[in-house]
Amino acid sequence: xxxxxxxxxxxxxxxxxxxxxxxxxxxxxxxxxxxxxxxxxxxxxxxxxxxxxxxxxxxxxxxxxxxxxxxxxxxxxxxxxxxxxxxxxxxxxxxxxxxxxxxxxxxxxxxxxxxxxxxxxxxxxxxxxxxxxxxxxxxxxxx
Amino acid sequence: xxxxxxxxxxxxxxxxxxxxxxxxxxxxxxxxxxxxxxxxxxxxxxxxxxxxxxxxxxxxxxxxxxxxxxxxxxxxxxxxxxxxxxxxxxxxxxxxxxxxxxxxxxxxxxxxxxxxxxxxxxxxxxxxxxxxxxxxxxxxxxx
Amino acid sequence: xxxxxxxxxxxxxxxxxxxxxxxxxxxxxxxxxxxxxxxxxxxxxxxxxxxxxxxxxxxxxxxxxxxxxxxxxxxxxxxxxxxxxxxxxxxxxxxxxxxxxxxxxxxxxxxxxxxxxxxxxxxxxxxxxxxxxxxxxxxxxxx
Numbered sequence: 001x002x003x004x005x006x007x008x009x010x011x012x013x014x015x016x017x018x019x020x021x022x023x024x025x026x027x028x029x030x031x032x033x034x035x036x037x038x039x040x041x042x043x044x045x046x047x048x049x050x051x052x053x054x055x056x057x058x059x060x061x062x063x064x065x066x067x068x069x070x071x072x073x074x075x076x077x078x079x080x081x082x083x084x085x086x087x088x089x090x091x092x093x094x095x096x097x098x099x100x101x102x103x104x105x106x107x108x109x110x111x112x113x114x115x116x117x118x119x120x121x122x123x124x125x126x127x128x129x130x131x132x133x134x135x136x137x138x139x140x141x142x143x
Numbered sequence: 144x145x146x147x148x149x150x151x152x153x154x155x156x157x158x159x160x161x162x163x164x165x166x167x168x169x170x171x172x173x174x175x176x177x178x179x180x181x182x183x184x185x186x187x188x189x190x191x192x193x194x195x196x197x198x199x200x201x202x203x204x205x206x207x208x209x210x211x212x213x214x215x216x217x218x219x220x221x222x223x224x225x226x227x228x229x230x231x232x233x234x235x236x237x238x239x240x241x242x243x244x245x246x247x248x249x250x251x252x253x254x255x256x257x258x259x260x261x262x263x264x265x266x267x268x269x270x271x272x273x274x275x276x277x278x279x280x281x282x283x284x285x286x
Numbered sequence: 287x288x289x290x291x292x293x294x295x296x297x298x299x300x301x302x303x304x305x306x307x308x309x310x311x312x313x314x315x316x317x318x319x320x321x322x323x324x325x326x327x328x329x330x331x332x333x334x335x336x337x338x339x340x341x342x343x344x345x346x347x348x349x350x351x352x353x354x355x356x357x358x359x360x361x362x363x364x365x366x367x368x369x370x371x372x373x374x375x376x377x378x379x380x381x382x383x384x385x386x387x388x389x390x391x392x393x394x395x396x397x398x399x400x401x402x403x404x405x406x407x408x409x410x411x412x413x414x415x416x417x418x419x420x421x422x423x424x425x426x427x428x429x
Contacts, residue, residue: 076254116388193328
């Protein structure tokens with residue numbers, strides 16, 4: 001977590017564009033000191049006739065669900081700032097393709113999240129910094 | 144948004160049935176004056192051995208998640224009315240196939256939704272009517 | 287419902303391992319007297335370059351979303367007990383593969399869930415026991 005699921009048609013992204021977009025999304029989170037291995041990006045390729053917008057099959061398409069858990073926004077200003085950052089990633093990459101795209105954030109409480117069977121540490125905790133430094137999930141016993 | 148994700152096995156729908164079902168779902172929403180391009184329908188084909196019901200691989204299958212954002216139901220009566228309309232679409236199309244299907248609605252708040260980098264207008268607003276008339280997302284500056 | 291969506295890379299699971307894992311997940315729920323046909327398990331295969339963790343393409347990967355509806359946990363203890371059971375399924379099967387995995391539970395209210403167009407009975411009700419005995423959804427009129 002976070003997890004971005006990017007449903008798209010085959011002509012929307014090249015393989016190189018997928019890699020580059022995944023890196024940009026990852027940087028968005030690591031800038032705020034989230035362990036890099038938290039960031040999951042999945043591309044879900046839907047070929048015709050498997051995706052419809054307004055009842056028609058689009059040529060290019062990106063329907064993005066951003067799953068956030070354990071991190072609600074502190075304020076409307078913080079939320080807007082984050083969404084503006086998301087747009088700063090998506091708009092320059094998608095608008096030149098002359099296509100439509102949309103996204104929304106699906107939030108879930110963090111108390112049912114586990115990595116490798118381990119409960120991730122609280123946001124901003126010393127243990128989370130340790131996960132970031134070690135670049136992997138570590139149990140308290142492994143410190 | 145709305146977004147229907149229809150996970151299914153390869154033998155469940157023909158290409159023509161997918162197109163026809165997507166149109167019926169779209170009409171369900173446009174009847175209540177939602178801009179037609181809001182309606183996303185995705186078919187997610189899962190071939191054996193990638194889907195299980197009760198531990199067994201089904202022949203025909205449709206597991207449907209309906210994502211709604213920004214529009215909660217006003218009352219239990221409104222909710223039942225909507226679900227009955229959903230059934231009026233699904234049941235006549237799926238019951239003759241002698242198969243099982245299920246769906247549920249996953250709701251999310253609307254305040255993190257953006258289309259083409261633009262915040263969609265409030266439900267029932269003049270700007271939303273403009274989006275409906277223009278049949279595309281338009282920023283306030285583009286009116 | 288419940289619905290497990292297991293996104294994974296092609297080298298993560300063999301077909302036999304998928305079947306065996308789906309059976310283990312199903313048993314987790316049927317032990318607590320949930321009708322077996324409630325349990326849906328979907329494997330979503332994402333081949334490179336379609337999945338990224340920390341901006342890199344993983345070899346083995348399992349990103350699992352567990353959708354629960356209509357059944358919240360009564361207490362923190364009940365939640366921990368359930369998650370520990372989930373780990374007792376996943377950890378012995380995934381840890382030997384020398385890979386990372388994660389999961390979280392996405393909960394939704396149960397009041398928009400329908401199977402074959404029928405509202406599922408309340409948890410623990412006589413009608414639910416009938417569904418379990420009959421091993422299929424039955425309307426009240428069909429009893």
